[in-house]
Amino acid sequence: MSEFDSSLAIVENGAPKTKRKHTKIVNLMIKLAVFVLINAHFIWASYYFINNTSDTLDSTTCSGYGLWIIVFIFIYFLTLYSLLLKPYILPLIDTKKLAPLFKPINRIPHWPLVSRGVVLAAILAFIVYDYRDDFTRLMPLTGLVIFFIIGFLFSPAKKQIPWPTVISGLIAQFVLGLLMIRWETGRNIFSCVGDRVDTFLHYAVNASAFVYSEELVLTKAIFAFNALAAIYLMNFCINILYYYGIMQSIVLELGKILQFVLGTPICESVNSAANIFLGMSESPFLLKPYLDHLTDSEIHSIMTSGFASVSGTVLAAYISFGASPAHLVTSCVMSAPAALCYSKLMYPETEEVTVTQENIKTMKMKFGSVLDAATKGANEASQVVIGIIANLISFISFVYFINGVLGWLGTLVGFIAEDEIWSLELILGKILIPLSYTMGVEWADCEKVAQLIGMKTILNEFIAFQKMKTMDLSDKSRIIATYSICGFANPGSIGTMLSTLTIFMPRKKHSVTKLVFRAFIGGSFACFMTACIAGLLTV
Structure with a gap:
C-alpha cells in the first residue's frame, strides 16, 4: 500500500470516529453555518429588492421577497422557541400555581360546558x-x-x-x-x-x-x-x-x-x-x-x-x-x-x-x-403506487360490472333511454340527495354531489375525484363536494386499517375488529361535518 493510500485510509477511518467523539461540536458548527448562510442570503435579497426592483411586499407575499420575509421570521421564531422558550421560559409557567386564580370561575356549575x-x-x-x-x-x-x-x-x-x-x-x-x-x-x-x-x-x-x-x-x-x-x-x-x-x-x-x-x-x-x-x-x-x-x-x-x-x-x-x-x-x-x-x-x-x-x-x-x-x-x-393502481383497476372494473348488470336489468323493464339507464351512480345519486342538500349544496347539483359521496363511500375517493372532474358544478357545490369526499372512509380502507392495527396491537385485536365499522361511520360523518361548515362559511 502506498503512502497516499495509507493516509487516505487513516482519514476515512478516523473521520467517523472524530465525528462521534465531537458530535455536539460538529452539529453546532453545521447549524451555525446554515444560520449564517440564511442571514447572509436574507440581507443580500433585501438589498436587491430595495435597490433593483419595483415590486411591493404585497405583490410578492406568495412567491417572492415577501414570502422569504415570512419564512425568515418563521425560522427565527422556531429558533427562539427551541433555544429559549421551550427549555427555559415555558417551564417557569407553573399551572398548579395559577390554578387558584381560576377557582372562583370553576365553582360555577358546569363551567367547562357553559363557557x-x-x-x-x-x-x-x-x-x-x-x-x-x-x-x-x-x-x-x-x-x-x-x-x-x-x-x-x-x-x-x-x-x-x-x-x-x-x-x-x-x-x-x-x-x-x-x-x-x-x-x-x-x-x-x-x-x-x-x-x-x-x-x-x-x-x-x-x-x-x-x-x-x-x-x-x-x-x-x-x-x-x-x-x-x-x-x-x-x-x-x-x-x-x-x-x-x-x-x-x-x-x-x-x-x-x-x-x-x-x-x-x-x-x-x-x-x-x-x-x-x-x-x-x-x-x-x-x-x-x-x-x-x-x-x-x-x-x-x-x-x-x-x-x-x-x-x-x-x-x-x-x-x-x-x-x-x-x-x-x-x-x-x-x-x-x-x-x-x-x-x-x-x-x-x-x-x-x-x-x-x-x-x-x-x-x-x-x-x-x-x-x-x-x-x-x-x-x-412504490408499494403505495402499486396499491393505488391495483385498487383503481379492481374497483373501477367492478363498477363497470355492476353498472352492466344494473343496466341489463333496467332494459328488461323498459329503462332504455340514455339518461334512464340504471347504474350505481344513478341509484346512489337518488338515495343521497337529502344528504347533499342538508350540507348546503345547491338543489340543481344535489344529485351530482350525492353520486360523488356514494362513490367515495362505497368505492374510494380517487374514483369520486375523477368523476367530479367531469361534472358541471357551481363553485360552491364543488367546494362542498371536495370536503365531503376528502377522506379515506371506504371499504378498501377498512381492510387496510384492520391489517395495520392488528399487527401493531395484537393484544387489542378484538377491540379493533369490534370498533372498525363504527369508526368507518364516524370518519364519514366527520367529513360531512367539515363539508357542512365549509358550505356554511363559503361566500
Missing part, C-alpha cells in the same frame, strides 16, 4: 346575523344537527359523552373555517399554501417526464406516470424529516395543541395531528410502543381520524383531477378536530387512560443515515 356553549352560541349568532338577508344559506346547520343526533344515537355510553370536548371540537372547526375559508386574508394565505404545495408536487412530474418521456407524462398526462409520481417525492422528503426528528416534533407539538384545546388524551391527539400529513397506516407508527395500552375509546378515535383524513402523499392525484389545492389543505387541517369531536360523541371514554403526556415520547425511526431514510421512502412509495 364553551357561550362561545359556540356567539359564533352561530354571528353567522345567523351575517346571513340575515338570505336564511337559506343556513341549511348546513340542519346537516350539522342531524349528524350530531345520529352520533348521539350511535353512542353506547350516552351519559359519559364529554360534551365540553365535543363542543370544543365543533368550535375549533368553526374557528378554522372562519380563518381559512371566510376570512379573505386567511383564504389568500391557504390559497398561497395550496399553490406552493402544487408547485412542489409538480417537480415530481418533471422528474417523471425524464424517466417515462414527456409524451406520456406531460402531453398525454397518463395518470400512473403523471399524478402518482408525486408520491415518490413526498415519501422521500417525509422520511428525511423523520430521520432528523423534525416530523415527530411537529406532530407532537400539534398533538399537544389539540389536547389543550379539546381535552382529548395525548395519544389520539398526536395521531389526529399526524393524520394531517400521513395516512392511516403510517400515523399509528408514531405511537407503536403505546398502542397495546390504549383504551377502546382511544382505539376508536385513532381509527376515526384515519378514516376522516387523507394522506399528504396522495394530494397530487386529487389535484390532477381538478380539486383545489387550497381546499384540500384546509380539509386536512379541519378534519383533525372534526374526527376527535365526532369520535368522542360516538364512543366516549369509559376506561382509565394509562398513556399520558408525561410518559409518552416520540418514536425514533431506525434509519442508518439520511440517504438510507430517503431511499427507503422512495422504495416504500
Whole structure:
C-alpha cells in the first residue's frame, strides 16, 4: 500500500470516529453555518429588492421577497422557541400555581360546558346575523344537527359523552373555517399554501417526464406516470424529516395543541395531528410502543381520524383531477378536530387512560443515515403506487360490472333511454340527495354531489375525484363536494386499517375488529361535518 493510500485510509477511518467523539461540536458548527448562510442570503435579497426592483411586499407575499420575509421570521421564531422558550421560559409557567386564580370561575356549575356553549352560541349568532338577508344559506346547520343526533344515537355510553370536548371540537372547526375559508386574508394565505404545495408536487412530474418521456407524462398526462409520481417525492422528503426528528416534533407539538384545546388524551391527539400529513397506516407508527395500552375509546378515535383524513402523499392525484389545492389543505387541517369531536360523541371514554403526556415520547425511526431514510421512502412509495393502481383497476372494473348488470336489468323493464339507464351512480345519486342538500349544496347539483359521496363511500375517493372532474358544478357545490369526499372512509380502507392495527396491537385485536365499522361511520360523518361548515362559511 502506498503512502497516499495509507493516509487516505487513516482519514476515512478516523473521520467517523472524530465525528462521534465531537458530535455536539460538529452539529453546532453545521447549524451555525446554515444560520449564517440564511442571514447572509436574507440581507443580500433585501438589498436587491430595495435597490433593483419595483415590486411591493404585497405583490410578492406568495412567491417572492415577501414570502422569504415570512419564512425568515418563521425560522427565527422556531429558533427562539427551541433555544429559549421551550427549555427555559415555558417551564417557569407553573399551572398548579395559577390554578387558584381560576377557582372562583370553576365553582360555577358546569363551567367547562357553559363557557364553551357561550362561545359556540356567539359564533352561530354571528353567522345567523351575517346571513340575515338570505336564511337559506343556513341549511348546513340542519346537516350539522342531524349528524350530531345520529352520533348521539350511535353512542353506547350516552351519559359519559364529554360534551365540553365535543363542543370544543365543533368550535375549533368553526374557528378554522372562519380563518381559512371566510376570512379573505386567511383564504389568500391557504390559497398561497395550496399553490406552493402544487408547485412542489409538480417537480415530481418533471422528474417523471425524464424517466417515462414527456409524451406520456406531460402531453398525454397518463395518470400512473403523471399524478402518482408525486408520491415518490413526498415519501422521500417525509422520511428525511423523520430521520432528523423534525416530523415527530411537529406532530407532537400539534398533538399537544389539540389536547389543550379539546381535552382529548395525548395519544389520539398526536395521531389526529399526524393524520394531517400521513395516512392511516403510517400515523399509528408514531405511537407503536403505546398502542397495546390504549383504551377502546382511544382505539376508536385513532381509527376515526384515519378514516376522516387523507394522506399528504396522495394530494397530487386529487389535484390532477381538478380539486383545489387550497381546499384540500384546509380539509386536512379541519378534519383533525372534526374526527376527535365526532369520535368522542360516538364512543366516549369509559376506561382509565394509562398513556399520558408525561410518559409518552416520540418514536425514533431506525434509519442508518439520511440517504438510507430517503431511499427507503422512495422504495416504500412504490408499494403505495402499486396499491393505488391495483385498487383503481379492481374497483373501477367492478363498477363497470355492476353498472352492466344494473343496466341489463333496467332494459328488461323498459329503462332504455340514455339518461334512464340504471347504474350505481344513478341509484346512489337518488338515495343521497337529502344528504347533499342538508350540507348546503345547491338543489340543481344535489344529485351530482350525492353520486360523488356514494362513490367515495362505497368505492374510494380517487374514483369520486375523477368523476367530479367531469361534472358541471357551481363553485360552491364543488367546494362542498371536495370536503365531503376528502377522506379515506371506504371499504378498501377498512381492510387496510384492520391489517395495520392488528399487527401493531395484537393484544387489542378484538377491540379493533369490534370498533372498525363504527369508526368507518364516524370518519364519514366527520367529513360531512367539515363539508357542512365549509358550505356554511363559503361566500
